[in-house]
Amino acid sequence: MLAAFKRLGLPLSLGVAIGLLYGWVIQPAEYVDVSPIILRADYRADYVLMIAEAHTAELDPELAAQRLAVLGPEPPSTIVLSAIDQARKQAYSTEEMDLLQRLLADMQLFQLDEQ
Amino acid sequence: MNSNVRRGRRRTFFGVDLLLAVLGGIALGLAYAWVISPVEYVDADPSMLRPEFKDQFRAAIAASYAATGDLDRALARLGLLGDPDAAGALAAQAQQMLAAGADFSKIQQIAQLGADLQARPPVRPVVLPSATPSSAPLPTSTASVGMLTGTVTGTPVPAQTPTPRPSFTPTLTPGAGFVLVAQESLCESADAEPLLTVIVLDASGRQVPGAELIVTWDGGEDHFFTGLKPELGDGVADFEMAGDVNYAVRVGAGGAPVANVSAPPCAGTGGDSFAGDLVLTFRQP
Numbered sequence: 001m002l003a004a005f006k007r008l009g010l011p012l013s014l015g016v017a018i019g020l021l022y023g024w025v026i027q028p029a030e031y032v033d034v035s036p037i038i039l040r041a042d043y044r045a046d047y048v049l050m051i052a053e054a055h056t057a058e059l060d061p062e063l064a065a066q067r068l069a070v071l072g073p074e075p076p077s078t079i080v081l082s083a084i085d086q087a088r089k090q091a092y093s094t095e096e097m098d099l100l101q102r103l104l105a106d107m108q109l110f111q112l113d114e115q
Numbered sequence: 116m117n118s119n120v121r122r123g124r125r126r127t128f129f130g131v132d133l134l135l136a137v138l139g140g141i142a143l144g145l146a147y148a149w150v151i152s153p154v155e156y157v158d159a160d161p162s163m164l165r166p167e168f169k170d171q172f173r174a175a176i177a178a179s180y181a182a183t184g185d186l187d188r189a190l191a192r193l194g195l196l197g198d199p200d201a202a203g204a205l206a207a208q209a210q211q212m213l214a215a216g217a218d219f220s221k222i223q224q225i226a227q228l229g230a231d232l233q234a235r236p237p238v239r240p241v242v243l244p245s246a247t248p249s250s251a252p253l254p255t256s257t258a259s260v261g262m263l264t265g266t267v268t269g270t271p272v273p274a275q276t277p278t279p280r281p282s283f284t285p286t287l288t289p290g291a292g293f294v295l296v297a298q299e300s301l302c303e304s305a306d307a308e309p310l311l312t313v314i315v316l317d318a319s320g321r322q323v324p325g326a327e328l329i330v331t332w333d334g335g336e337d338h339f340f341t342g343l344k345p346e347l348g349d350g351v352a353d354f355e356m357a358g359d360v361n362y363a364v365r366v367g368a369g370g371a372p373v374a375n376v377s378a379p380p381c382a383g384t385g386g387d388s389f390a391g392d393l394v395l396t397f398r399q400p
Binding site: 007008009010011012013014015016017018019020021022023024028033034035036038039040041043046047049050051053054056057058067070 | 132133134136137138139140141142143144145146147148149153158159160161163164165166168171172174175176178179181182183192195
């Protein structure tokens with residue numbers, strides 16, 4: 001039994017270790033078709049800023065909410081709130097913060113209307 | 116003698132056994148690492164998005180650009196998507212949206228951004244970040260994309276100073292209607308469907324990208340935009356006509372409609388007639 005383990009178990013374990021090293025570190029699975037839900041926080045914040053910029057001209061809360069829905073199933077105001085937190089960390093300009101705040105207010109109103 | 120042969124066979128068998136066990140282990144390890152429990156990405160960058168999400172990202176960039184007019188920022192944001200030809204990707208998306216019957220104002224935003232990128236003179240890239248080798252793909256980003264931060268490595272390239280430039284991109288002036296200034300019939304191919312090509316020029320004779328063209332006919336209407344096929348020209352659009360239909364064509368909602376537009380009759384080499392192509396040139400007075 002021990003001999004069989006030595007004969008097969010050790011090389012098998014060695015192979016598994018090599019496979020894991022290759023598959024996790026050297027050549028990990030490539031993600032090419034991901035959803036925006038896993039976008040990095042600063043990219044998410046910039047996407048929300050784009051929506052906020054467009055919203056100032058379009059003034060269409062439903063459209064803004066649809067665009068925000070790309071970022072996940074949370075309510076639009078929650079998504080904007082997270083973006084504002086991130087924007088604070090990244091020291092967005094006052095003008096940009098105002099745009100985000102305005103979008104937040106409109107999304108909160110929009111959600112109330114929807115309810 | 117016999118025992119030597121047996122020992123030799125056992126050694127060979129052991130060698131094959133060992134190799135198979137290692138290979139089997141590698142296969143198991145890879146299956147676990149790639150399929151059962153692959154590396155989880157939590158900080159993806161926009162270039163990794165699925166194509167339909169990239170479309171939504173582009174639409175958001177175009178909508179933001181329509182509101183702010185900040186082409187440098189739009190360009191930097193488009194750069195995050197990793198499209199080799201950002202203007203081409205925008206034109207293709209506008210065409211797809213047009214075919215899908217999407218909202219014209221949204222199509223126009225995308226077409227306008229694509230056309231403005233086309234019209235932009237080539238400049239050095241703002242930042243040429245080099246990839247940061249890492250098991251998780253971290254974005255190597257750019258200071259010009261809003262407030263995005265990222266790991267920028269390598270030799271810094273002097274960023275282009277975003278100095279205000281005089282606007283060289285012809286844009287539509289609200290209220291100024293376009294009028295037909297030239298019409299040309301072409302009898303080139305009897306095999307192809309007759310094509311209506313529309314060229315839209317501004318008052319100074321430059322082609323106008325993103326101009327909406329409205330074609331109506333008995334029982335139908337179609338809208339399309341100049342500049343969606345950059346290879347034809349920024350201010351050019353085309354429309355496939357039916358041989359026996361009269362159309363009315365106008366540029367934008369305020370343009371003067373040109374009625375009775377139809378494929379010109381052409382004589383073929385064998386004496387047969389066929390419907391030719393038509394080129395209409397509109398210009399802002």
